[in-house]
Amino acid sequence: MSSISEEREMHSTRQRKNSHPSINPFSGNALPYSNRGGSGGSNSHLTLRRISLYGTIVVVLTVLYLFVSGSGTSTSSSSSTSSGSSKAEKVIVEKVVEKVVEKVVTVEVPASNTNTNTNSNANANALRPATNSNVNSNCGASASPASQYVLMVDAGSTGSRIHVYKFSHCVDNVSHKSLGNLVLDDELFEQIKPGLSSYPTDPLKAAKSLDVLLDKAKARVPVELWGCTPIAVKATAGLRLIGAEKSEAILKAIRERLETVYPFNVVKGDGISVMDGKDEGVFAWITVNYLLNSIGASAKTKSAAIMDLGGGSTQIVFEPKSSITVTEATHRTSLNFGGKDYTLYQHSFLGYGLMEGRRKVLEAAISKLDSKLSCLGTGVTMPVKKPGDAGVSNKAAGEVEIVGTDEGFEQCSKFVSGNLFDKNPALCKSSAPDTCSWDGVYMPKLHSSFDGDIYAFSYFYDRVADLGVLTKGNPDDGFEFTITEVETLAVAVCKAIDGDVSARKSLPETVQKAMDKEPGLCLDLGFIYHMLRTGYELSDSRTLKTAKKIKGVETGWCLGAAIHLADSMMSGEKGVAGVCRS
Template identity: 40%
Template sequence: MAILSPRSTNYERLEGGMGPSRLGNKRFAWKKFAIAAGVLITIVWFFGPREPRSFSWSPTKGTDYGKNVDTAPLPGPPMPAPTKPESGSDKSKPVGNPTADTPASFETDPDPTKTTHCTKPHTPGAPLVQYALMIDAGSTGSRIHVYKFNNCGPSTFYEYEVFKMTQPGLSKFKDKPLDAAKSLDELMDEAMRVVPASLRKCTPLAVKATAGLRLLPGSQSADILEAVEKRLREEYPFQLVEKDPVVIMDGKDEGVYAWITANYLLDTIRAGSPGNGGKAPGTYAVLDLGGASTQIVFEPMFSKPDTALVEGEHKYDLEFAKKNHVLYQHSYLGYGLMRARNHVHQLVEFMASIRLPDEEGKEPPAVVGNPCLARGTQRVVEVEDERSGVKRNVTMNGEQIGSFEACNRVVELVMAKDAICEVKPCSFNGVYQPSLLDTFSSGKVLLLSYFYDRLSPLLPPKSTITVQTIASTAKDVCLGHTSWLNRWGSHADVMKDLAGRPEWCLDLTFMYGLLRLGYEFEETREFEIGKQLQNTELGWCLGATLAMVGGSLSCRV
């Protein structure tokens, strides 16, 4: 049976929806497209056929959902113990039992200044125990990761993590850089609690901001970064790394570091990993959905000898544990979940305004029906007038029009699927990407961050998650309270969360559009979702820290 690709269907090109134009200074007259799309969508909403409601699975009442699950349902062997050479031999052997000897957390660590793996470092002069601090300054909040490592083996070995987060993100303090810097004090106090006093001066510290700060205009982001670095140097004893201690991280590094973290913890890239016998890559593809941007990273396998990854910024040559990996990566700035919400609301409000009678002085509507909000729910959102630039609050109302099918049509416009594709094949917004169907057809895929946050509360543990699972869940969420009762009625926490998050319908529909229309995963493609593995937060931070402690370390005078 032939597999149909979304590329075979034409989608309206809506330039200005999300992401940069691929046409230099030329821009589409996106309002003309939106007007035509608005008329078409209106007709389809009210007169078009509806899909039959079919679900890939249907949970029964009494099922335990993933709301309070701290660890992701991921496979993966226990982390191996470090190795040390046998006396008089180049051979190495495990030191201790990794499940029994390695503390699971700071709270169970008998002595944070020592390690249960050995009493002397493998390399003379190296510290026996090494801590490292990484602050993730994201668009919606800041998080600190305090990592403990030991040097019992020839390479640094990771033991455990202490994690803490705070809100809002640094970008919320755009006009108050000192307040932005002080917002990290709570996180640094946690580092002071965990890292032994005797090791603080030799503990490297880095702050990496992501898409939220990238979007600030002018010098606002630079002012915040300068204030943060100044406060960390003056108020805390840790050693800021020499190169780029406080910096806005490049999107490609964000994705690749997340790929390293996941595959390191899943034991697919560490030295001594079993590998896959020369067959298709055994590494996971990692898709990370943040608030302002989203990343995809995978290791494509080309079956034909005359095909390979096209050269460009998307190509990332990585050497890890003495193995070479050629990765495809791309970071879509503007396609994070919070930015996607903004663009969908903006488009819905615009389409509502063009359906009004053309009367001079006519005020734009204060209440707008929005198919991307669950039925019977509403939310006040801020929209910006395209002509005047004036911002105003609009009440978006799911009324009785909220539905997955209607919302998906809006998301399709925002995805810019028909942007000019200069180097084929493309995913969306004119971005080159090798076909996942051709180059990663059997590889495992891990979904992180908002994928986990939005899906896990609604799905039973160890569920088989596919593109169709996301669609079927979105259908039930978008249909409102009666539908929620039928599916989650016995779960008070889930019902409360659904009532408090009208945009959950939009979020799930956008995820479906991103995976199906954007990346072109087939409907039956299975995914794994993750938040933690081995008590460690999944994401880019551990990967970035492994790179940091792998280099030369200095101590503060």
């Protein structure tokens, strides 16, 4: 089942512009650029031809001017009508000559380049505006402002989404390398359903499902920049769950279609891939802290922790206190951002996304409760579909229906905590007993190793903030909530689905509509509550923040991945031309 907000926002377009006007590096005397990354040398020849043409016109008009001028002064016997006509002609010719001369004087000549025959240098010229003191005020005298587009496709378990990012940055006038400090200037967001995992036996159909997103990107990015716009497709938990062979076939089909049908620069290597869960979390951490101005040399606050609850997995990333050492290398990520080093704890709990978590509970009900579950209302049924059965009919998948028993949150809570988030110390592989989360996964305890803000995203927002019951915050800046508030909401919802009319009427209309749309809402809230309280061992009073956007920008891993991609591609020997299709 899909999230409430995803249903509402399907096929929607969202844009974001910061308070500063967009910087266009192709204004002024910048060069045009070929959409296939070809040499820009022909522009110089074109400009020279224009100069020759304008020069010829000037000569012809000058002769005409002298002729008209001469005829008007040498024939004293001309009639007044003829004299007036000559003067008018003279004025017209003078104006034309003035305009042509002005055009010749201001004709645009590209900056000289001793290696214009190489593609990389031609691309560098295309991406670099010529020096102009008016537009260079923010970059200094030795650098020029430029724009860079990056396309990032998030192929999730419930749908595919594309982010078209436009960044402003400064480019060194000599080396043609970016000076970093990418500033997000604009964003386009589009999404479709279902996800790639819905086509496990038809890779080409899976690849073509992205066409609507890619066509939106083509319409957004200027034609002359298509070849210098990198694109990456990162699949997450949903594609991992259909198996390596099927997922690899889908990814191969996507790469082939992108490289043969679309003009963008498809990132080589792991550009089209199933993203490692740890990378997903780390990129999300970069996104959030970049937007909060909490990382880099100019950071003004402590870095925030992030929790991202998807459909198939959940990630957590945070920077422990300096006194805490992340001892297990598989959970430790070191990175440099803005001249500052960071050591992070990260982990992706595969199978603990909201949809997979729901499936775990339902499967436990099959084996232990004779296919009955207290988390569902009386008479409510919910089928169980095993991983890998996406796209297969219910009958073929051999689904079993779970029937609700109308027992409320208390019983639902006991069942969820008793079958998920196993805290058995015997499962812990770490030597220290206080560094184990659930299912034996190593993690320093949050309550003792981290005291900054915690941002919870995706289904955390959809199932809590999107219900309209939180009072601290707003949709633009995000909401705050405590673990106790999640429990209170869960109790009220579970009571209402049990048929308590007064309990239902006491809930906001947004919650009532959500209950009608999502019969598993009581179960979902129970799952979220125990992930935070039992799994992460957060106190009931711990405050979390949740948002879909920060400063008008979509949260999640995509922005962090785009920043990392653009920075790495422009930092090589080719400079800014490193983003161009070869």
